[in-house]
Amino acid sequence: MLFTDGIEQTLLKRDLPVTTFYDFFVLGYALFESKRWDGEPLKRMPLGWDQTSAKNAIKRMEKRRALVSDSDFRSGVWRVIQATRAGSAEEVACIVDPFAYVSHLSAMQKYSLTDRSPKALHLTTPRRDIWNTLRNDRVRGDLPEIEGVEMPSLHRPGFQDIIRRRPVIVQTSSHPWTPVSVSGEETRITSVGQTFADMINEPGSCGGMRHVLDIWEREADQWVPEIVEAVNQLDSKIAKVRAGYIFSEVLGVDHPAISRWEEFAQRGGSRKLDPEREYFPEFSERWMISLNV
Numbered sequence: 001m002l003f004t005d006g007i008e009q010t011l012l013k014r015d016l017p018v019t020t021f022y023d024f025f026v027l028g029y030a031l032f033e034s035k036r037w038d039g040e041p042l043k044r045m046p047l048g049w050d051q052t053s054a055k056n057a058i059k060r061m062e063k064r065r066a067l068v069s070d071s072d073f074r075s076g077v078w079r080v081i082q083a084t085r086a087g088s089a090e091e092v093a094c095i096v097d098p099f100a101y102v103s104h105l106s107a108m109q110k111y112s113l114t115d116r117s118p119k120a121l122h123l124t125t126p127r128r129d130i131w132n133t134l135r136n137d138r139v140r141g142d143l144p145e146i147e148g149v150e151m152p153s154l155h156r157p158g159f160q161d162i163i164r165r166r167p168v169i170v171q172t173s174s175h176p177w178t179p180v181s182v183s184g185e186e187t188r189i190t191s192v193g194q195t196f197a198d199m200i201n202e203p204g205s206c207g208g209m210r211h212v213l214d215i216w217e218r219e220a221d222q223w224v225p226e227i228v229e230a231v232n233q234l235d236s237k238i239a240k241v242r243a244g245y246i247f248s249e250v251l252g253v254d255h256p257a258i259s260r261w262e263e264f265a266q267r268g269g270s271r272k273l274d275p276e277r278e279y280f281p282e283f284s285e286r287w288m289i290s291l292n293v
Contacts, residue, residue: 002044006037007057008066011080016186017087018095021076025054025152026142051152072163076155089121089164091187096157099134100125101179101188104205107195113215116207120167126176131156171205175235193226201239209274209293216246221253228257237264238271245287
């Protein structure tokens, strides 16, 4: 089997809807090092595997119509023509940005927590410095023996406004979650607990606080341990106060962590249950928060 045929077969075996230059480089490097495909020796091997070799291999894949540039991205992304699935906007986005994940209203929809069907796809990606640290760790793990100028760049993508005909809303987080994987896909998503925590931390991205309260009243008692664990990880004190109020005074839920969140309540402030509405003089004595919903 020719080396070029081996690359094409590797792409088909992975069966992902798209590939990035970085992923293609890693795939080709592994094949070059093994010099075999499925036990069969490869012929017409390149003299080495570097960025020029990878770019030439991609050109050959394009001539074969095995790959075609993906117009949903500015550069560096190709559709795998014979992949068995086209890939949803969620999956494609999570392949192109290996540290992004589905979040907020889109995650709520995935877990059937909301009856709304948001047209836009909500994604979260780490803040640039955090993203770069994750990138460096990823490259060292994927390519431990390659250094210097021949090391391929794993670029943070600049998402366009539309992916697979869906508008995309990307939020940058200084405290990104460790998301969970969707079975059978490359899609990553906030866990159920993390999704509830996002609702009270950033209600504006989750349909608004009134919608959030409706969901918590209807669904939260089924996920108390998961929600408490996620809220404990939040850096926001006011989010803990909001969660404590909803659990204790709206749902009547008792949990040791909820009592500990009381230390974040502050008398004399102007904290609000809904951060997007005006302050209202009715408030919770225990949680010292304006009930402005």
